[in-house]
Amino acid sequence: MITEQIVDLSRLQFAATAFYHFLFVPLTLGLSFLLAIMETVFVMTGKEIYRDMTKFWGKLFGINFALGVTTGLTMEFQFGTNWAYYSHYVGDIFGAPLAIEGLMAFFLESTFIGLFFFGWDKLSKRRHLLITYLTAIGSNLSAVWILVANGWMQNPVGSEFSYVTMRMEMTSFWDVVFNPAAQAKFVHTVSAGYVTGSMFVLGISAWYLLKGRDIEFAKRSFRIAAAFGFASALSVIVLGDESGYAVTEHQQTKLAALEGMWKTEPAPASFTLFAIPDDEKRENTAEIKIPYALGLLATRTATKVLPGIDELEAQSVERIRNGIIAVKALEQLRANTADEATKADFEARKADLGYGLLLKKYSADVSQATPEMIAQAARDSIPKVTPMFWTFRLMVLLGFSFALLFTLSFWYSIKNTFHEKRWLLRWALWFIPLPWIASEMGWFVAEYGRQPWTIFGILPTHLSTSTLSANSLYGSLAGFLFFYTGLLVVEMYLMFKYARLGPASLGTGRYNGETAPALKPAQ
Amino acid sequence: MLDYETLKIIWWLLVGVLLLGFAVMDGHDMGVGTLLPFIGKNDVERRVVINTVGPHWDGNQVWFVTAGGAIFAAWPIVYAAAFSGFYWAMLLVLFALFFRPVGFDYRSKVANPTWRGIWDWGLFVGGAVPALVFGIAFGNLLLGVPFHFEDNLMPVYTGTFWGLLNPFALLSGVVSLSMLTFHGANYLMVRTEGDVYARSRAASLIFGTVMLAAFAAAGVWVSSDMPGYVITSVVDPGALPNPLDKTVEIQAGAWLGNFASHPVLWVIPGAAFAGGLLALLFAWMRKPVLAFIGSGIAELGVIGTAGVAMFPFVMPSSSDPRSSLTVWDSVSSHLTLEVMFWAALIFTPIVITYTGWAYKMMAGKITNAYVESNDHSAY
Numbered sequence: 001m002i003t004e005q006i007v008d009l010s011r012l013q014f015a016a017t018a019f020y021h022f023l024f025v026p027l028t029l030g031l032s033f034l035l036a037i038m039e040t041v042f043v044m045t046g047k048e049i050y051r052d053m054t055k056f057w058g059k060l061f062g063i064n065f066a067l068g069v070t071t072g073l074t075m076e077f078q079f080g081t082n083w084a085y086y087s088h089y090v091g092d093i094f095g096a097p098l099a100i101e102g103l104m105a106f107f108l109e110s111t112f113i114g115l116f117f118f119g120w121d122k123l124s125k126r127r128h129l130l131i132t133y134l135t136a137i138g139s140n141l142s143a144v145w146i147l148v149a150n151g152w153m154q155n156p157v158g159s160e161f162s163y164v165t166m167r168m169e170m171t172s173f174w175d176v177v178f179n180p181a182a183q184a185k186f187v188h189t190v191s192a193g194y195v196t197g198s199m200f201v202l203g204i205s206a207w208y209l210l211k212g213r214d215i216e217f218a219k220r221s222f223r224i225a226a227a228f229g230f231a232s233a234l235s236v237i238v239l240g241d242e243s244g245y246a247v248t249e250h251q252q253t254k255l256a257a258l259e260g261m262w263k264t265e266p267a268p269a270s271f272t273l274f275a276i277p278d279d280e281k282r283e284n285t286a287e288i289k290i291p292y293a294l295g296l297l298a299t300r301t302a303t304k305v306l307p308g309i310d311e312l313e314a315q316s317v318e319r320i321r322n323g324i325i326a327v328k329a330l331e332q333l334r335a336n337t338a339d340e341a342t343k344a345d346f347e348a349r350k351a352d353l354g355y356g357l358l359l360k361k362y363s364a365d366v367s368q369a370t371p372e373m374i375a376q377a378a379r380d381s382i383p384k385v386t387p388m389f390w391t392f393r394l395m396v397l398l399g400f401s402f403a404l405l406f407t408l409s410f411w412y413s414i415k416n417t418f419h420e421k422r423w424l425l426r427w428a429l430w431f432i433p434l435p436w437i438a439s440e441m442g443w444f445v446a447e448y449g450r451q452p453w454t455i456f457g458i459l460p461t462h463l464s465t466s467t468l469s470a471n472s473l474y475g476s477l478a479g480f481l482f483f484y485t486g487l488l489v490v491e492m493y494l495m496f497k498y499a500r501l502g503p504a505s506l507g508t509g510r511y512n513g514e515t516a517p518a519l520k521p522a523q
Numbered sequence: 524m525l526d527y528e529t530l531k532i533i534w535w536l537l538v539g540v541l542l543l544g545f546a547v548m549d550g551h552d553m554g555v556g557t558l559l560p561f562i563g564k565n566d567v568e569r570r571v572v573i574n575t576v577g578p579h580w581d582g583n584q585v586w587f588v589t590a591g592g593a594i595f596a597a598w599p600i601v602y603a604a605a606f607s608g609f610y611w612a613m614l615l616v617l618f619a620l621f622f623r624p625v626g627f628d629y630r631s632k633v634a635n636p637t638w639r640g641i642w643d644w645g646l647f648v649g650g651a652v653p654a655l656v657f658g659i660a661f662g663n664l665l666l667g668v669p670f671h672f673e674d675n676l677m678p679v680y681t682g683t684f685w686g687l688l689n690p691f692a693l694l695s696g697v698v699s700l701s702m703l704t705f706h707g708a709n710y711l712m713v714r715t716e717g718d719v720y721a722r723s724r725a726a727s728l729i730f731g732t733v734m735l736a737a738f739a740a741a742g743v744w745v746s747s748d749m750p751g752y753v754i755t756s757v758v759d760p761g762a763l764p765n766p767l768d769k770t771v772e773i774q775a776g777a778w779l780g781n782f783a784s785h786p787v788l789w790v791i792p793g794a795a796f797a798g799g800l801l802a803l804l805f806a807w808m809r810k811p812v813l814a815f816i817g818s819g820i821a822e823l824g825v826i827g828t829a830g831v832a833m834f835p836f837v838m839p840s841s842s843d844p845r846s847s848l849t850v851w852d853s854v855s856s857h858l859t860l861e862v863m864f865w866a867a868l869i870f871t872p873i874v875i876t877y878t879g880w881a882y883k884m885m886a887g888k889i890t891n892a893y894v895e896s897n898d899h900s901a902y
Contacts, residue, residue: 055900066628069581070621076591080606081613085677087606091599092855096863099596102589103870110585111874111881114578120900122884162856164763166676167599169856334674466607467679476614483621490625494632507899 002465004361009473010082010465013480017074018447019440020484024068026439029143029190030197030232031061032136035116036129037224043129052510053221054132055120056503057201062117063494067487069110074480082473084466086454093159093170094149097177101145109138143190151182154446155250156455161350163333168458184239184246185446191235192442195402196435198229202409203432204499206425213512217503219419222428226409226418233403240399241297247449248298248306251456253381254449256309258388259294260284264308268295274393277385282309309382316378322349323356327366354458355381361462380452388449395441398434405431528760530860534597535837535850537867539830541590546703546822548583548878551815552576554707556623556650557700560643562711562722569643570631570894570902575714577902578885580627582878584620596863598853600676600766601837605660608670608680612656612687619652631902650707651700658699661829662692665745665778667752667841672767681842691744697737702825705730706818709802712811716888727806727814735799738825742792745832751777752839752847764852771844778832788831795824 035054042050076098079087087095112135119128152159158175159168170176202225208218247255255261260277261269262284271293275284298306307315329346330353332339358380359366362373369377405427412418419425450456454464504511525533555576563569576583595602606613622645630642666689669682708727712720745751756770782788802817833839835850854860894901 062628063632066624069584069624073588073617073620076588076595077606077613077617079595080591080602081610082607084603084607085675087595087603088600088676088678091595091602092859095592095596095599095602095855096859096866099589099592099863100866100870102585102592103866103874106588107582107585107870107874108877111579111582111878114581115881115884118578118885118901162763164765165856166765170859170862173858173862466603466610467677468607468610472610476610479614479618483618487621487625490629494629498632505899 002462002467003470004462005470006468006473007462007465009470009477010468011461013082013473013477014078015447016477017071017078017480017484019443020488021068021071021075022439022443023436023488024064024071025143026193026196026435027064027200028061028068028139029193030195031057031064031200032132032139032197033194034197034201034224034228035061036132036136037228038221039129039132041224043125049217049220052503052506052508053217055506056217057221058116059498059505060200060204060495062113063491063498065113067491070487071484082466082468082476083454083464086459086464088167089459089464090156090168090455093152093156093168093176096170096173097145097149097152101142101149105138105141105145107138109135109142112138140190143193144186147186147189148177148179148182150446151179151185152176153455154185154450155179155181155246156458161353161458163330163346166334168455181246181250184243187239188236188243188442191232191239192435192439194232195229195236195406196439198225198232198406199402199428199431199435201225202229202406202428203430206428207499208502208512209419210422210425210429214502214504215419217511222409222418223413226406226413229402229406230410233399233406237399237403240396244298245300251449252307253309253312253383254388254445255298256307256312257383257385257449258392258445260385260389261294261306261308262310262385264305264311265295267305268292268299268302269306270294271297272389275389277389279385309385312382313378316355316381317374319352319355320358320374320377322352323354324359324366324369325349325356326353327356327359354453354455354460357463358452358460361460383449383451388445391441391444391448395438395445398438398441402431402435402438525861525864526761527857527860530857530864531760531850531854533864534854534860535830535834537864538590538593538597539826540871541586541593542826543823545586545590546826547706547819548586549580550654550703550822551706551710552580552583553650553654554704555711556626556646556707557654557704558707558711558723558726559650560647562719562726563643564718566636566639567891567894568719569639571715571719571889571891572711573627573630573646573902574889574894575711577627579878579882580623582881584623593863593867597855597860598837598848599855600678600764601848601853604670604672604678604680604848605668605838607678608668608682609660609663609687610680611684612660616653616656619648619656621649622646623649627902650703654703655696655700658696659687659692661699662695662741663687663689664838665695665749665829665833666691667750667773667839667844667847669842670840671843671846676766691741691749694737694741694744698734698741698825701730701734701737702818702822705734705799705802706815706822709806709811709815709818712806712809713815714887714889716890724806724809728803731799731803731806731818734821735796735803738795738799742828745778746776748775749778750775751780751832752836752844753777753780754835754849758835758851760851762851764854766846766848766852769845769847769849769852771839771847773841773844781831781834791824791827791831793824795821795828798822798824 035058038050039054112131115131116135157179158172160171162169201221205218205222208214260272260275262282270289270291273288275287277284326349329342332342356366358377359369363369452461454461498505502512504514559572563572626642626646630639670680708723711723750773753772753774754769755772798817798820802814805814837853838848840846
């Protein structure tokens with residue numbers, strides 16, 4: 001018996017492990033390209049300091065990468081262990097990009113990362129550079145396929161429900177791959193990764209400059225990070241807008257929730273800069289609005305109307321009523337597939353099947369659902385406004401603050417005065433953790449905003465879990481908490497240790513605090 | 524376009540290929556991890572052992588990830604039923620695997636002996652526990668797993684974690700653990716010299732013998748009176764998959780049925796014995812490359828034997844036999860199988876080619892001198 005407790009615990013475990021995994025992914029995505037840029041400069045100029053830069057930042061990359069691999073395994077396992085019905089119901093579509101990710105991207109990245117670390121003396125300069133690029137391309141290709149899978153959860157194209165196999169089945173692979181939601185997500189997510197990688201290098205380099213150590217090394221690193229970060233921070237904003245546009249098209253409930261848009265406004269709708277949303281009273285207080293801005297941004301027209309929450313709920317009620325008929329027809333078809341009339345009934349309404357299934361939370365027999373249940377299920381179809389509203393605004397605010405920091409860093413590195421601007425260096429240092437917060441907020445907006453569905457409009461979250469006991473879930477949650485806390489402590493310890501050691505950790509004898517080559521006790 | 528029936532069989536073979544790829548590639552570095560605390564007697568020797576797989580373990584682990592992904596894509600309902608049913612066994616594997624990336628990458632970044640000792644045992648756990656659990660899981664598949672489907676095809680597992688630890692499954696666990704350790708020992712012989720080489724050779728001779736004995740014992744057990752599963756209704760291999768649309772019976776000795784009707788299949792368990800014996804012989808003769816190939820063939824034989832014995836079953840149900848999952852009724856749609864077939868056909872050879880190149884670039888013996896002179900870059 002699947003209880004609400006089982007569903008909540010499964011969600012909590014998935015959210016916790018996904019958030020944790022995503023602490024490591026953005027840095028891998030961004031830093032891998034920064035390494036490739038640094039090594040390119042080394043191969044082109046032959047200056048050893050650029051090889052040292054590649055090796056040193058590569059060391060920090062490796063410390064981060066190890067936990068990315070570790071926690072990525074959990075993500076793959078967990079669909080089967082904790083979301084068995086989801087795996088059955090949509091594995092036909094969702095499994096394919098995951099498997100292709102392994103074959104096409106993860107193999108590439110993981111095979112060549114080994115040569116990146118171990119191949120410095122065994123490969124020619126050009127070959128090693130090629131390896132570094134292949135690693136970076138592999139990690140970014142991974143993101144393509146993972147976000148194709150995720151994009152399909154948000155906007156399930158190229159597929160259809162089959163009552164014989166009782167699941168969703170793929171009807172067009174290319175529709176799934178070229179899903180506009182997936183494309184928009186991919187570019188936004190990887191550029192966020194590039195910002196994260198750039199901020200990491202920028203901030204740590206700034207710290208060396210503030211300490212007055214490893215000046216040449218830090219200045220060169222800072223410049224590369226500033227240039228790459230400048231381009232990436234602008235892309236994140238532009239492509240984030242693109243991602244938002246995709247949401248407008250496919251997930252109106254998500255947009256309405258994150259804008260706190262209770263009522264439908266005449267087009268073009270205004271953008272709420274600040275407000276205190278109240279989910280109980282269904283209204284905002286202390287609103288500050290920019291007229292027309294939302295409508296223009298989200299629809300890219302002055303005429304298209306954006307439906308508010310009240311209107312979307314009313315639409316949900318209609319779809320739920322249709323869905324009830326679809327669910328009943330499906331149950332009859334499962335009992336007797338030969339009945340043509342039922343088949344026609346089902347085919348006509350199967351687009352609303354998922355809405356009918358929303359009622360399963362309240363009534364095992366959906367045809368017995370009361371009007372109150374239907375109203376409640378319709379309210380469920382809109383994610384909670386308050387958390388969506390704030391996380392989205394925090395993410396956007398952070399995004400613009402990164403753009404400002406990178407613009408200034410880039411400007412002063414062109415003028416070659418950045419190393420004298422202590423305020424800028426301090427700013428860069430203290431900003432190191434913020435891209436992670438922005439990324440996690442973005443993840444929250446995307447995934448919490450998809451609720452109450454695992455597959456938007458198709459499969460409700462409360463039907464997606466495995467049949468497990470609450471004790472098993474408490475046990476596994478405790479296990480993850482234990483291991484992940486321990487691993488994070490170890491990872492942070494090593495990250496700080498090596499960031500403090502700086503390029504001296506390479507043991508070349510050329511850097512801060514080194515008296516003779518290769519005397520450091522640790523690696 | 525290939526027809527559905529053919530694709531179903533191809534995917535049974537491809538899952539086998541991915542499992543074999545996992546055993547041959549990730550298997551040898553798991554074996555190396557298992558042997559690490561015993562073969563490396565001091566820090567330098569342990570670093571030698573670790574660095575034999577240092578550049579490769581990560582790529583090898585992707586065979587495991589990809590096998591999981593391919594089962595998700597090609598047999599989604601098997602992925603759902605097996606992973607949720609074997610919940611604690613899967614989590615045990617997962618938690619054990621946590622020790623590998625961090626163990627490899629973090630161990631030598633701090634010089635403290637306690638720190639290093641902890642990660643050495645972590646790498647042991649990360650190698651030995653998954654190797655053991657996979658065997659136990661396979662043993663339970665051969666016995667049948669207590670699970671059934673509800674009307675909406677929700678899988679429900681009715682057994683317990685402790686129920687998985689029955690004598691036959693534990694024997695299967697011994698087969699897989701000794702098989703991967705044997706393979707890892709042969710790999711270590713290829714890549715090391717001196718004391719480490721001598722201890723690896725001893726390990727190879729021990730674990731090779733254990734593997735052959737345990738595999739033979741499991742064979743006797745299966746052929747004595749162990750129940751197997753038979754489909755008793757008419758099967759349409761090209762039909763849309765519906766796992767509840769058949770009847771299944773439990774019959775003693777049924778797992779020998781395929782060998783009885785196609786005697787040529789005896790070649791597969793034969794390969795397990797021949798590969799294992801040759802590998803032992805070559806290890807004894809100090810021909811490590813040939814020994815490594817031999818233990819790889821033994822892996823092919825062992826995995827193939829289990830697969831062929833059960834065909835067309837993939838995950839039989841002991842509590843509700845008609846819920847059993849087979850090659851015919853566990854699969855994805857025709858289109859998905861076809862798309863994934865082409866993806867596998869294109870990318871698997873590419874992966875094998877660049878993996879081979881990576882090994883070639885890093886070939887040669889890992890010596891104490893190499894480890895000591897690369898203190899800042901090696902593991």
